[in-house]
Amino acid sequence: MSTLTTTVPETREYEPVIGLEIHVQLSTRTKMFCGCELSFGDAPNVHTCPVCLGLPGTLPVVNARAVHFGLMIGMALGCELAPRSIFHRKNYFYPDLPKGYQVSQYDVPLCGPGHLGDVRIHRVHMEEDAAKLVHAGESGRIHGSDSSVVDFNRGGTPLVEIVTEPDVRSAEQAREWLGLLRTTLRQLGVSDVNMDEGSLRCDANVSIRPAGSATLGVKTELKNMNSFRYLERGVRAEIERQEGLLRAGEAIVQETLHFDPVSGALSPLRSKEEAHDYRYFPEPDLVPVVLTEEMLSAARDALPELPATRAGRYERDLGLSPDRARQLAHRADLAQFYEAALGDGVDPVSLANWLGDDLVARIGDADPATSKVEPRALAALAALVAGKKVNSGAARQVLDKLVAEGGDPAQIVEAEGLGAVGGSDELRPVVQEALAAHADAAEKIRGGNPKAIGPIIGFVMKQTQGRADGGEVTRLVREELGL
Amino acid sequence: MSELIDLSAAAAAAGVQAGDVDPEELFEAYRDRAARDDLGAFTWVAEEAPASHGAHERPLAGVPLGVKDLFCTTGIPSQAGSKILEGYRPPYTATVVRQLEEAGARVLGKTNQDEFAMGSSNENSAFGPVLNPWDRDRVPGGSSGGSAAAVAAGLVPWALGTDTGGSIRQPASLCGIVGLKPTYGSVSRYGMIAFASSLDQAGPLTRDVRDAALLFRHMVGQDPCDSTSLAYPEGVRLPEREDLRGIRLGVPEELTRSEEGGEIEPGVLASFHESLARAQELGATVEPCRLPHAPHALSAYYLIAPAEASSNLARFDGVRYGLRVEGDDGLAGMYTATRAAGFGDEVKRRIMLGTYALSSGYYDAYYGTALKVRTKISEDFSAAFERFDFVVTPTSPTVAFRLGEKTGDPLSMYLNDFCTVPMSLAGIPAISIPNGLSDGLPTGFQIAGPAFSENRLLDVAHALEKSIGFDGSAARR
């Protein structure tokens, strides 16, 4: 399995330098600056009011829970929290922007530098989401021109924008890290973090430079990578495109690119404002957010155990390897299943292996809680193996059965007669039979070639339908041969 | 009938409560005059008296109220004097209007104004200029020119206006009535179509100081819909005071000398000094004081206000409400054509000025610097209020000027705000009271105090008003 720390650059000659900008819709009940309820997939324009329609004379009022969630995120990402932060207006014209400006944070964001895993966070700031612009095709009204229709349901949804430092070095790492961020945010319970519903959106700033060089190359901005796979594919495609250009001795132009997941093509995006000048200035309709001890402790108390912390605990207290600990801790569903399965008489390490390797190999990315395998069942299976009640080969057959039908491992072993053939008295006659049947192999072993034992073990396994314990068989063979 | 019209709003309300005045008769008397308005003071007049809902039992007793066009009123045209909002009827009502209705006021009409409150003569209204009832060849001042003219002419007993750099005080001065610009934040801005958010404040335009106090009393209050509003620290009293014993008045040299920008008309300056003498007779001490940065207030104001306006007016884009003009270049064409057709010259000028002041490369030099000047001006006032209770100046450097006299020269128009802009930048309260006539035209006396000093401000204004004894009835004929 790949990990956050051990990704290798995709090319020896060029080193990708990638920074991510993530927009996260907060799962508050109401919008950022008005009392309209958040919605997804409702009929158009049924969640609007004078404020989020930008009617003349209306004023914004900050949603307290949005700030609370913002603080939780800042704390989870180990950010410096601004004792006093303010809102700015980002001015540009677009039909999905009812006021002609987006209320956002500019030079004094809620959260400053922090880090998640091995990627540094530059800042986390709060802002409002834009509305949805739906293409409506030929309008007929203006001859020959297309028209769009604006739906303001989404307009004003609370967002946090998380900006990383350019610490990501490969497309895989970008995907891995975004996964970690999603898990973290999901555990915070501050967002649905659902990429296809748009509650988690990721843009990437990509540049490449000669490996080892410290200077940054010209960067391009990738948009519309609305799934983890597209993010990885888009970034990889852009890295390759840039390498191609440089190798051909051409220059990389700073531009915004749209990734088409179908064709895999990258096309320049038509800019919202031909003259980019957002004319930021302090939002005079809002007052500063000044963090109080109440706000801080409320956010602190709301924080659950986070993946990084949890991984540390698995290593320290349960003795898992770093990779295994991260694998389980960074996927909330695996971690929950694992902790449900832990219990007295269960070896945490072998349980983790059964979960992280064998079960995952069988159910893939699915949440094990949704599989037929009960946490207790997996724990019981691990215990049977540890207690030599079944050998690992048989145990895998048991797991197949558990995945297919569920049930209790002990009963399955019983029913399927998969129990290990234990004591020497039961096994010795079979071994003697095997030695007789393979006298030549027996000779070779006596002659000092232990590898020749293969056919004998094969015979025994055949006789016992694979239930014999390999180690025990070897011991008996050597005994019988007087070695 | 005519004696009804001669009652102050407070007297009319008292009359209704005492059963001496019939609220419907009162409303109809004004509605009839407003309907025959030939000053261009109204942009909309109620067809009939709104249902009273027992209004006459409440403090404002159903007394009719004029409301500046830019206050949003449910189902009633709220156009901010602009073609781009022609016929716009909002789905909600401004907090301050709602509060006044709950206190028993009834909206008689919406009053004309300079487009988006940008102007000092009311000549920038898309719905025509307003005439000054003292001389119909002259302007009423602006931007609350309709409210000022309507109150002065007795078309309505009192009215709501808004003041960003002098838009209540200057027209009150030019029309011979009382205008109060409250402490920034004391009255909710929710539902006021914004010009410059950090400066806009709603206030009363009334015939006398007691009326101003009575209306203001029901305007104040923290509004959950306006993050910049505050709870008023005390109840608003009706002023009784008739002397000024122990009151220290400061006269800022920078705003009362005849110099660059501050060119104060001799007649205006003369009546100002007369009133200073009266103040002393009433027991006040009058001494010169300094507001060193006041001469720069106008410059700071004409960077800050347009900058905020350029952003506040971006929402008028032809998408959700108001005028739309299809251009030939899709969306971009629709935007530019709509805004070109919907905004008047002065509004375009200020949008341009403000956009420039915020644009990259100029922000620090213009907007950034203006915000620092604003700090210095507040500090100047704080320093002055350590030695003085109030600062006094003429309200407007001139009496009402002729229609068209300054329309050709924006800068000379801006200079009208010379004495009123500093208080706006500092967010402090200031009141203009009638200060006698110069060549038959009203002049104004401005009193400014520390934040939330309205009660004392109104007391002093009341005492001076009594002593000046201005008679505005001539304008109501």
Add this chain to the structure above:
Amino acid sequence: MIDRAQVTHVARLARLELTEEEIERMTRELSAVLDHVEKVTELDLEGVPPTSHVVDVVNALRPDEPRASLPREAALASAPDAADEGFRVPSPGA
């Protein structure tokens, strides 16, 4: 001072369509106003903090409690071109 090129650039930023005559006049008038207001740039304001709010209110926060939204008809009532349950506009691409 502001020149013609700046005026046309600013007009584009502000989404204002100006006629030739307006560009000329705007350049003249804005220059006059700027010459006056530019005097503030001569002041020594070293270390002076900017004032963007005159009220010292902080944390004017709203509880996360839903309030009634407008019926769609009310939201669309003033729309110059309401269509398909929304606000129709010429396509940005168009």
